[in-house]
Amino acid sequence: MFVPRSLKVKRSAHEDGKSCAAKKAKPEAEGPCADGAGDPVGAVVTEGAAAADGQGAGPCGQPAEACSVGPMQGAEDSPVSDEPVKSFSKTQRCAEPGEPVCVVCGRFGEYICDQTDADVCSLECKARHLLRAGQKGQKGQEEREAGAPPPAAYAYREHPFIAGLREDQVENLKRQLGISVQGQDVARPIVDFEHCGFPEALHANLKQSGYEVPTPIQMQMTPVGLLGRDILASADTGSGKTAAFLLPVIIRALFEVVIATPGRLLDILRQRSVDLRGVKIVVVDEADSMLKMGFQQQVLDVLENVPADCQTVLVSATVPASIEQLAARLLRDPVRIAAGKESLPCSSVRQVVLWVEDPAKKKKLFEILNDKKLFKPPVLVFVGCRLGADLLSEAVQKVTGLRSAAVHAEKPQAERTCVLEGLLDGGYEVVVSTGVLGRGLDLVSVTLVVNFDMPSSMDEYVHQQLHDRGTELTF
Secondary structure, three states, X not given: OOOOOOOOOOOOOOOOOOOOOEOXXXXXXXXXXXXXXOOEOOEEEEOOOOHHHOOOOOOOOOOHHHOOOOOOOOOOOOOOOOOOOOOOHHHOOEOOOOOOEOOOOOEEOOEEOOOOOOEEOOHHHHHHHHHHHHHHHHHHHHHHHHOOOOOOOOOOOOOHHHHOOOHHHHHHXXXXXXXXXXXXXXXXXXXXXXXXXXOHHHHHHHHHOOOOOOOXXXXXXXXXXXXXXXXXXXXXXXXXXXXXXXXXXXXXXXXOXXXXXXXXXXXXXXXXXXXXXXXXXXXXXXXXXXXXXXXXXXXXXXXXXXXXXXXXXEEEXXXXXXXXXXXXXXXXXXXXEEEOOOOOOOOOEEEEEOOOOXXXXXHHHHHHHHOOOOOOOOEEEEOOOHXXXXXXXXXXXXXXXXXXXXXXXXXXXXXXXXXXXXHHHOOOOEEEEOHHHOOOOOOOOOOEEEEOOOOOOHHHHHHOOOOOOEEEEEO
């Protein structure tokens, strides 16, 4: 079997100089790149879904500590490893905070590819990385040889159909769609994605992904975001807020996008592995959840590293007073957009409240899981604490025999991802979780949710509800 020789493990100092160094642990501030910053990026999206433990996606730029070390450099500090190079990404462990991550799968970036200096975790991901790099390089070379002109810069212009509407027609449209807008010189809502005048490739991808008609929040938020305005947006869970802010991000930042939780992004910034000085747009998603969990200062610390004139968007299902105060602090001449009725559960979900005393909760849950008419796997059970999630998951599996798993913020990211995949593809019949699974996740395969512990507020209940149709039981 052919093994690419450009991916090698550590060598001793007396061996030849053809190899690149493996990175069992990267020394900080060493190597020729130690004083430099990572690759610049065009957009930052801070997510609240996993903010409870500060974990998030790895950097899109190459870490400064990731410089390849020759056979005579750093050999004294690094012991020779007899461990063979890992062939597949699934055999590699997850990256710990501060460690390099694979540019393909996000696992521990144990090795450096000497062709690109990128972090990879295995031969499998190295091959995928080089294939992608080769495809990008070949496309660029073909365009240069063909003399293709660079693509024209996109600029949003109001579509003639929208411009031709009377003011009373626009207000009637907003009223029918439940759109509320506050701000100066606010762009009119679109009615179709074609009204945005997107590049053909993006428009085709929208159609292919099933985005036929924009939702109300997308109708109003997309044109406002494309014009570069600061935004405070709120809408019902499952209303399409994510696509509403991602479309302006894609247009303005192209492929240079960082998606991370605030704590993890701060770690990467301290490692000088990413440069945010060129950021054009910042999105704080699930802003109310992050503030409720005490991450406001981390968000502010991240924003200190971006240009003062970049576009800032705050997005949430609810807008409590704390979000209003944060918006007043961060946003310049913002447009406030609300779609639907704030802090109310989804109207298409059947809401049922069952009066159950604490000692009888487990028995009632087991009855529901054994009811053939009511039980439709997978079932998502929300609890109020991490220990409760572990104990209840074990009890469900022992008493009912159903495949069960627990998810909470103390679980490693790889384990949480595995459980989530099992929830969506049927690998688990019951998943017991704290609120970490209730924030912005599209649980399309879940039709039954049980709130084993009563949510502490209406806002929390909204975050932990189904996005489409189904039944939600609350003890």
